[in-house]
Amino acid sequence: MSRAPRRKSTAPEWPKPVPPGDTRDRGGQAQPMLLVENLRKYFAIRGGLLNRKIGDVKAVDGITFAVFKGETLGIVGESGCGKSTLARLLMGLIPAEGGKIVFDGDPVGGPSGLTLRELRRNLQMVFQDSDSSLNPRLPIEESVAYGPRVQGATRDATKKTTQDLLQRVGLRPDLFGGRYPHELSGGQKQRVNIARALALNPRMLILDEAVSALDKSIEAQVLNLLRYLKRHFNLTYIFISHDLNVVQYIADRVMVMYLGEVVEIGPSESIYHQARHPYTRALLDSRLALDPADRVETAPLTGDPPNPIQPPSGCRFRTRCEFAEDMCATTAPALGESLDRASHRAACHMANPASGHKRAGQLPSVARPAAMMYSVEAS
Numbered sequence: 001m002s003r004a005p006r007r008k009s010t011a012p013e014w015p016k017p018v019p020p021g022d023t024r025d026r027g028g029q030a031q032p033m034l035l036v037e038n039l040r041k042y043f044a045i046r047g048g049l050l051n052r053k054i055g056d057v058k059a060v061d062g063i064t065f066a067v068f069k070g071e072t073l074g075i076v077g078e079s080g081c082g083k084s085t086l087a088r089l090l091m092g093l094i095p096a097e098g099g100k101i102v103f104d105g106d107p108v109g110g111p112s113g114l115t116l117r118e119l120r121r122n123l124q125m126v127f128q129d130s131d132s133s134l135n136p137r138l139p140i141e142e143s144v145a146y147g148p149r150v151q152g153a154t155r156d157a158t159k160k161t162t163q164d165l166l167q168r169v170g171l172r173p174d175l176f177g178g179r180y181p182h183e184l185s186g187g188q189k190q191r192v193n194i195a196r197a198l199a200l201n202p203r204m205l206i207l208d209e210a211v212s213a214l215d216k217s218i219e220a221q222v223l224n225l226l227r228y229l230k231r232h233f234n235l236t237y238i239f240i241s242h243d244l245n246v247v248q249y250i251a252d253r254v255m256v257m258y259l260g261e262v263v264e265i266g267p268s269e270s271i272y273h274q275a276r277h278p279y280t281r282a283l284l285d286s287r288l289a290l291d292p293a294d295r296v297e298t299a300p301l302t303g304d305p306p307n308p309i310q311p312p313s314g315c316r317f318r319t320r321c322e323f324a325e326d327m328c329a330t331t332a333p334a335l336g337e338s339l340d341r342a343s344h345r346a347a348c349h350m351a352n353p354a355s356g357h358k359r360a361g362q363l364p365s366v367a368r369p370a371a372m373m374y375s376v377e378a379s
């Protein structure tokens with residue numbers, strides 16, 4: 001079935017400062033840049049002699065959230081909770097079992113929705129592994145120009161703008177443009193990856209552990225660069241990290257995941273100072289305190305997450321939660337449906353004053369206050 005063209009398919013415009021009134025903006029500030037509804041991804045697990053399906057890993061299990069224009073949404077959670085799977089689903093790198101993704105009002109996929117090609121003109125991703133993202137046989141200038149060339153831009157048209165982008169990410173084009181990835185440090189390679197992600201002039205970036213492999217001093221420089229680029233190109237970020245200190249520094253709002261589900265979401269300030277979910281509280285208390293006087297004696301979060309193939313009934317966190325009661329095994333706590341930017345919601349019976357939990361309406365205990373533990377000089 002042929003479908004009516006929705007957008008002009010021309011060679012991409014090169015990155016340039018986007019004025020506050022971005023002409024690509026369709027729904028205005030009130031319309032989320034990205035709306036995700038009930039997104040699911042199950043990986044089949046096979047075993048036995050006949051390699052039959054023996055179960056599913058529910059890597060992303062019914063996730064609903066919005067990312068608002070111009071914000072940075074931090075996504076945190078332990079290893080294996082589904083952060084990267086969610087990122088890959090949003091980029092269309094793997095198919096979803098179900099759910100809906102809407103980009104600035106346009107549904108992604110389906111007969112009348114945005115195609116993946118159209119989506120990727122607007123949404124790009126930077127991965128943790130700077131090495132595997134770059135072609136070792138291409139000079140970095142050509143790596144940066146690759147995406148636009150594939151989309152139809154001429155070599156001449158890309159030359160100057162590639163150089164501008166390298167300059168913007170802090171790599172002098174005359175010194176670095178002709179170098180190959182093995183001639184760069186980890187931080188420099190990650191700068192190239194960021195330039196490459198920006199080469200199609202996207203409106204939004206997903207940064208999946210993009211600074212996690214870097215030394216602390218380099219990490220700070222790249223974080224500052226990301227803040228500068230966000231302002232300069234009027235970008236919106238999803239910033240995925242296991243480091244809550246870094247997320248506190250860069251994110252406007254935070255979404256906490258546990259075993260494929262969202263357990264808490266809200267403005268950073270509120271999450272870091274008044275976490276409502278015991279899991280978030282434990283993650284915050286597990287942060288490394290720089291001041292020895294602030295260190296806690298016992299580990300706030302013990303044991304591994306349960307088997308994702310057979311998650312616990314009711315609340316998935318109940319096997320590790322010190323506040324678990326009988327009702328936590330039988331009734332899954334709801335997160336609530338408000339997508340309001342300012343709303344702070346937690347999927348815990350304690351967060352619902354009418355739930356019947358003995359501690360309903362109380363906040364989980366605080367081992368130490370969530371002072372800002374990360375700071376870099378503003379650029």
Ligand SMILES: Nc1ncnc2c1ncn2[C@@H]1O[C@H](COP(=O)(O)OP(=O)(O)OP(=O)(O)O)[C@@H](O)[C@H]1O
Nearest residue numbers: 043057059078079080081082083084085086242308
């Ligand atoms: N291709 C796959 N096949 C089977 N299971 C998978 C696949 N990819 C991911 N998983 C499983 O899905 C779950 C979520 O994995 P994912 O990589 O999204 O976690 P993560 O939160 O990004 O972890 P990390 O912090 O270690 O990067 C894990 O249990 C993982 O083992």
Ligand code: SF4
Nearest residue numbers: 315318321328348349
């Ligand atoms: S619902 Fe129950 S088990 Fe789950 S986090 Fe809240 S108190 Fe703990």
Ligand SMILES: [Mg+2]
Nearest residue numbers: 083084085209
């Ligand atoms: Mg990951």
